[in-house]
Amino acid sequence: SVMELQAVVMAAGGGSRMMDLTYSMPKPLLPVGNKPLIWYPLNLLERIGFEEVIVITTKEVQKQMHIDTKMKLEMVCIQEDADMGTADALRHIQQKIKTDILVVSCDLITDVALHEVVDLFRAHDATLSMLMSKTHEFTETVPGQKGKKKTGEQRDFVGVDSSGKRLLFMANEADLDEELVIKKSIMRKHPRMHIKTGLVDAHLYCLKKSVVDFLADNKSITSIRGELIPYLVRKQFSASTNSQKTKNDSEKNQKKTDLKTPDEDLLDLAREKSCWNDHRGDMSDAYHGGKLRCYVHIMEDGMCYRVNTLAAYIEANRLVSEQTAQVGADSIIGAACHVSEKSSIKRSTIGASSCIKEKVKITNSIIMNGVTIEEGCSIQGSVICNQAVIGRGADIKYCLVGSGQCIEAEGQYLLHLSTTVM
Amino acid sequence: MAGTEGITQQELNNSTGETRDETDSRKNDYLQSKVEGKALSKEEKLKLRKEKKQQKKNKKDDKGPAKEEKAKKPVPVMDGQQAQQQRAPPTSPLVTPEAPPTGEKSGKSKVELRADRRARQDVDRTSKQGKKGDRSQLASTAKTKAPPSEPQPVVKRLPEHIQADDPAVLKKVAKKLERQQIPLRSDYGSKVSLFSHLHQYSRKAPLTQQMSIPSTVIHPSIVHLGLQYSQGIIAGSNSRCIALLHAFKQVIRDYATPRNEELSRDLVNKLKPYISFLNQCRPLSASMGNAIKYIKKEISNVSSNIKEEEAKTTLQNCIDKYIEEKIHLAAKAISKSAFEKISDGDVILVYGCSSLVNYILCDAFERGRKFRVIVVDSRPRLEGRETLRRLVKKGLSCTYVLITAVSYMLPEVSKVFLGAHALLANGYVMSRVGASQIALVAKAYNVPVLVCCETYKFCERVQTDSFVSNELDDPDDLIVTRKGKTELQNWQDIPSLRLLNLVYDVTPPDFVDLVITDLGMIPCTSVPVVLRVKNVDQ
Numbered sequence: 001s002v003m004e005l006q007a008v009v010m011a012a013g014g015g016s017r018m019m020d021l022t023y024s025m026p027k028p029l030l031p032v033g034n035k036p037l038i039w040y041p042l043n044l045l046e047r048i049g050f051e052e053v054i055v056i057t058t059k060e061v062q063k064q065m066h067i068d069t070k071m072k073l074e075m076v077c078i079q080e081d082a083d084m085g086t087a088d089a090l091r092h093i094q095q096k097i098k099t100d101i102l103v104v105s106c107d108l109i110t111d112v113a114l115h116e117v118v119d120l121f122r123a124h125d126a127t128l129s130m131l132m133s134k135t136h137e138f139t140e141t142v143p144g145q146k147g148k149k150k151t152g153e154q155r156d157f158v159g160v161d162s163s164g165k166r167l168l169f170m171a172n173e174a175d176l177d178e179e180l181v182i183k184k185s186i187m188r189k190h191p192r193m194h195i196k197t198g199l200v201d202a203h204l205y206c207l208k209k210s211v212v213d214f215l216a217d218n219k220s221i222t223s224i225r226g227e228l229i230p231y232l233v234r235k236q237f238s239a240s241t242n243s244q245k246t247k248n249d250s251e252k253n254q255k256k257t258d259l260k261t262p263d264e265d266l267l268d269l270a271r272e273k274s275c276w277n278d279h280r281g282d283m284s285d286a287y288h289g290g291k292l293r294c295y296v297h298i299m300e301d302g303m304c305y306r307v308n309t310l311a312a313y314i315e316a317n318r319l320v321s322e323q324t325a326q327v328g329a330d331s332i333i334g335a336a337c338h339v340s341e342k343s344s345i346k347r348s349t350i351g352a353s354s355c356i357k358e359k360v361k362i363t364n365s366i367i368m369n370g371v372t373i374e375e376g377c378s379i380q381g382s383v384i385c386n387q388a389v390i391g392r393g394a395d396i397k398y399c400l401v402g403s404g405q406c407i408e409a410e411g412q413y414l415l416h417l418s419t420t421v422m
Numbered sequence: 423m424a425g426t427e428g429i430t431q432q433e434l435n436n437s438t439g440e441t442r443d444e445t446d447s448r449k450n451d452y453l454q455s456k457v458e459g460k461a462l463s464k465e466e467k468l469k470l471r472k473e474k475k476q477q478k479k480n481k482k483d484d485k486g487p488a489k490e491e492k493a494k495k496p497v498p499v500m501d502g503q504q505a506q507q508q509r510a511p512p513t514s515p516l517v518t519p520e521a522p523p524t525g526e527k528s529g530k531s532k533v534e535l536r537a538d539r540r541a542r543q544d545v546d547r548t549s550k551q552g553k554k555g556d557r558s559q560l561a562s563t564a565k566t567k568a569p570p571s572e573p574q575p576v577v578k579r580l581p582e583h584i585q586a587d588d589p590a591v592l593k594k595v596a597k598k599l600e601r602q603q604i605p606l607r608s609d610y611g612s613k614v615s616l617f618s619h620l621h622q623y624s625r626k627a628p629l630t631q632q633m634s635i636p637s638t639v640i641h642p643s644i645v646h647l648g649l650q651y652s653q654g655i656i657a658g659s660n661s662r663c664i665a666l667l668h669a670f671k672q673v674i675r676d677y678a679t680p681r682n683e684e685l686s687r688d689l690v691n692k693l694k695p696y697i698s699f700l701n702q703c704r705p706l707s708a709s710m711g712n713a714i715k716y717i718k719k720e721i722s723n724v725s726s727n728i729k730e731e732e733a734k735t736t737l738q739n740c741i742d743k744y745i746e747e748k749i750h751l752a753a754k755a756i757s758k759s760a761f762e763k764i765s766d767g768d769v770i771l772v773y774g775c776s777s778l779v780n781y782i783l784c785d786a787f788e789r790g791r792k793f794r795v796i797v798v799d800s801r802p803r804l805e806g807r808e809t810l811r812r813l814v815k816k817g818l819s820c821t822y823v824l825i826t827a828v829s830y831m832l833p834e835v836s837k838v839f840l841g842a843h844a845l846l847a848n849g850y851v852m853s854r855v856g857a858s859q860i861a862l863v864a865k866a867y868n869v870p871v872l873v874c875c876e877t878y879k880f881c882e883r884v885q886t887d888s889f890v891s892n893e894l895d896d897p898d899d900l901i902v903t904r905k906g907k908t909e910l911q912n913w914q915d916i917p918s919l920r921l922l923n924l925v926y927d928v929t930p931p932d933f934v935d936l937v938i939t940d941l942g943m944i945p946c947t948s949v950p951v952v953l954r955v956k957n958v959d960q
Contacts, residue, residue: 002676004636004645049634115630122630122642123649263671266745270665274656275775275805283815 003099005118005206007050010086011038011057011106012078018310020144020419021385024403026061028106030313031351031368033320034334037307039067040109045102046071048114054096056089057106085222090215097212103224105203109316110304112202112297120165120295121206124278124287125267128232128294129206130167132158132199133304138311143382144400144417155197160296162192166278167294169193170233185237189288190279201225202304236292310400314383317349317366334369351386374409583705584891586621599702602695603639605632607702611897614920621705622894628652629703643672644696648703657805659843659879660749660777663709666700667741670717674737678730685733686724693718705893708844708852708881716744752876752940753778757785759938760839763872768793768836771864773825774854775805776841778874783839784816794818796835800825800856802899802923825856832867840929842875847953848884849931849946851875855924858888861933870935873946877939880953888927897921 015022021030028038038055045053052072057065058080067073076093078084084092090103102118112131121129157180159169168186186193203225211232221227277286287293305316321332331345334352339345343360350356351369361378368385374392381398384390388401391409401407402419585591586609599606610624630637630649637645647669650656656665670693677692679685697714700706706714720740724733760782764770770793772779783795795818799806806822813820823831838860844852851857851873861871885891900921901910913919931946941952 002642004642049638050636051638113631114635115628115633118635119628119630119649122646123653123655125646263668266664266668266671270656270661270668272661273658273664273777274661275658275777275808276655277808277811280807280811283811 005050005100005102006097007045007053007102007104008090008093009038009041009045009053009055009104009106010089010203011055011061012084012089013058013080014105014107014308017308018313020400020402020417021310021313021383023419025386026058026064027307028057028061029064030307031349031366032109032307032313032316033349034332034351036065036067037109038065038106041104041106042067042069042071042073044108044110044114045104054093056093085226086224087215087221087228090212090224091219094212094216097209100206100208101212103203103205103207105306107307108202108204108305109307109320110202110204110299111302112299112304114204116297117204118206120297124293124295126206126293126295127208127211128167128229130229130294130296131202131204131299131304132296133202133299133302135198135200136315138315141381141398142311142314143398144310144415156199156201157195157197158199158296159186159193159195160298161190161279162194163278164194164298165295166190167233167296168236169195170230183237185239189237189282189284191281196298199298200304200306203306205229232292233294236290236294310383314366318347318364321347321349340375357392581891583621583701584619587618599698602698604695604699604702605629611914612917612920613894614922616889617892617894617922617924620892620894622897623652624898625653625896626898629699640696640699641669641673641676643669644699648700651700651704658775658777659707659709659841660876662707663713663878664745664749666710667713667717667745671738671741674734674741677734684726685730686722686726689721690718693721708883709879712878712881713744717741748876748878752878753781755940756874756876756938757782759943760872760874761786761789761791763837763936763938763943764791764793765836766792769796769834770794771796771798771828771831771835771838771860771869772809773798773806773838773840773857773860774800774803775809776874778876779839779841780809780812782874783813783818787816787818794820796821796823796831798823798825798828798831798856798860802902803854805854825859828860829863829867832863832869835864835867835869838864838869838871840871840873840934842873842879843926844883845873845875845880845937845949846885846928847880847882847950848886849934849949850885851929851931851934851937851946852885852926853929855888855927858927858929858933861929865933871933872936872938873929873934874938877941877952877956880949880956882953885928886930888924892927893925895923895925897923899923 011028013027015027015030018027029036031037032040038061042053042055046069050071052074054074054076056076056078059077060080062075062077074096076096078089078092086103090097090101100121110131110133112133117129117131120126154173157169157171157173157176158167159182160166161168168190169182171180180195182193205224211228215221215228221231271286274286279286279288303319305312305319307313307316321330330347331349333339333345333350334354336353337350338355339350340356340358340360342358343356344362345356346363348362348365348367350362350367351371353369354367354371354373356362356367356373357375357377359376360373361380362373363379364381365379366383367373367379368383368388370387371384371390372388373379373384373390374394376393377390377396378394379390379396382396382400384396384401385403385405387404388406390396390401390407391411393409394407394411395413396407396411396416397414399413399416399418402417405418407413407418582591582595596606607621607623607627607629609622610627611622613620613622628649629652630645633640633645636642640648647656647665650665651662656662673693673696674689677685677689679688693714697706700710717737717740720737724736728736756778764786768791770783772783772795786793795813797806797810797813797820799810799822801824810820810822821831840851840853840857840860842851842853846852851861853873864871883891897913898921900923901908901913910921913921934946937944937946937949939952944952
């Protein structure tokens, strides 16, 4: 039967902004709410009805990944040290792509109604349709970080038209010198543009098959978010797009028989006879006659997190444990855990096979698998990674204890990072 | 000679009921003289004669109901019954094979005879209740026989889409959609009571919300089409039809006949859920309905001998031919006829956005006619803006007004051109809401109204008002924000407030002066003739 969309999950590499966590555990397997991070986008895809997913990942992740899902996961492994960008990965699987694709990043946790994004893609016959969300402030203190969070994150400038759906402009602060430059051709076609800065890019993209074919011919593009998306957004208004180039592109990209072109003519005829226009005030046809269109769905409310920083990771855990009602109203305790008497666990996640002795107080923390916490400890706002041992009576506040670390007994740590830095 | 006299006397005596003994004896003599091997007893013969007379009387009664019968079957049964009536009193089986009373039932089989006997016994039982009862029984049996054989008064079933307030129909529709695995779209907002029998959907709740992504049950191009319909991206009768045929071409292209199935039957079954889906997205237009009928006929006519690939190409060519003939060539023909009706210096009034009227005007302008256009527009669709844009782009000089100003503009108008969504069988024109008002006002000012419509939009429906069958659009379209204030924002909270956003209305043929079709220029009342000719052709 005919496939409408193919799902691709990018789970190779990443985590460069939270090396403290990811130096020993690959990002897709980081536990959030006692499930590996990659479970969340896969669950989203399964919930909305996908039956097959292509997962691009490394051998290491594939070995350790055990996801309980009914979907058929096709794992494509790439070399870990190949330093492949997301666009390179797409080029790698070009042969498997038979139709339009939905690309999702492995670190996306969201409850968006995906039909909003896909409907834009379908109804307007768009080349690109993506998801963005309003940023939420992170309220929790990040363990191991002294002082305020530096605004190292550079802002994204996103320009949309008056309907809020058509993506007109996208630029990152890093690429701009002092001024924001907007082409006249955009202003002529869309005199009213809203520029937004407080948006999070969910890294969820619907792309036409012709884009994948285009990537195969343009090997210089390595990253989807960094290079491909801004290129497509710019290309909407490039002078050459609206005349000849598209014909060449479409001839190049469409290896189908002539049956396709007269069909497209039929669709164009239907649109021409239709009394609808996406804008008014000038003499142009619908979409200003442009063939390349980019759309964005901006989520106003709801959950949408990209777990690519430590702060985001903690926030995600907190939210997920808020949403899942398991042991207690606000904590999740994993399988085969041993929690002794007089211990108190509040707003925390405890991983599998952990052992928590008596009189331990754990608040607002993330304890991963196989951790041993001796008696009398007090842990607050911290992240304790796999196989760590916290000695008796230790008092740990806002710290990050890396994998396999040992905290000495009676130690007092505040805003401390205990890891073996590679 | 003596015998005959005897008979007549006996009969006379019998009818009068006098001197029975005498007649009996005479009868006996007659019988004994006559009978040679016949085992008729005198009582039997008497009864036979009585029944004959009764039968004659009954025949007169039965001629009435018998005339109503058009089917042949009851008649022989009736006669059989009459025969049984005659034979009822002499119940001896010997009578039956040897005394064919009416002479029609010679050569009956044993089974039939047994059945006759049984029926006869039933009738006999009832005859004991009295002559009147018997007669009425016969009459009633005759009557009960008559209606089933009468041509049934044709029961017209109402289409489901105009029975939104009937829970039984809704349940049936829900069951059908469930079977086809298509989600049911729920109504939105309170409806005006006069239109509560129609569905009202919200554009913000598309059908895709309840479907899986990617769609597996419905072909992707049909899902795209449904979305474009419900969001109004493809609007307008011709446009919707062309887009539908395009989607069907994709479906046929991707179709593969399953094993043990025939393309002609299976493909039609595959199309049914798609059509239900499109209907849920937006009620089908008359043009779409006719196109679907044509496609289904073409598919069923595919012979089972030819290969699948060949069949598919044939079907796709059929679709192309349909579009070429019914839309393109029709538009050219209509434009040619309309060109004669447009003279230099004309002021032409058009309403809304009709692809055909736009084509006519642009074509006439290209051919050198000098005229100007007044474009009338109405809320909430404001389609006239599109007409205005297209005409001005071509170079025509246009004026733009809202429908509220139409009576001010009409004194300077020389002709009104209207497009049509469908032409009904009684000559009424179904068009965008507001067109009937334009026609009305034009009539009042004695301005000729010309409706341009291709023949493929003619439909067999009959409607005299705009209430019975219409389409309700999203009521939120009526909400407008001016100077930052949206008065109707919370209209749903006010229980006595209902918003009505009608899409179509019907114009009576008295207001329409001419209909320009690809078959020529005809008066509105000739539409049923065209329909009849079309059906004969097909």
